[in-house]
Amino acid sequence: MPLYEYRCKYCKNRFETLRSLRDRDEDVECPACGKKGAIKEMSAPRVFTSSGGSSCTSCSSSSCST
């Protein structure tokens, strides 16, 4: 699930939240002030991965068979 950066337009609090693609354009509630006024930052969304990159943790060599 993509992680988006938001900035609250009221208190300027910057935070990250996981949003599904369906909800990404919905108003996001700021965790600091509780107002629904957070604006999505323009940075590219990051995706949570346990290993990061294309290799997996079970394959230590550069050639991953899975």
Ligand SMILES: [Zn+2]
């Ligand atoms: Zn706020």
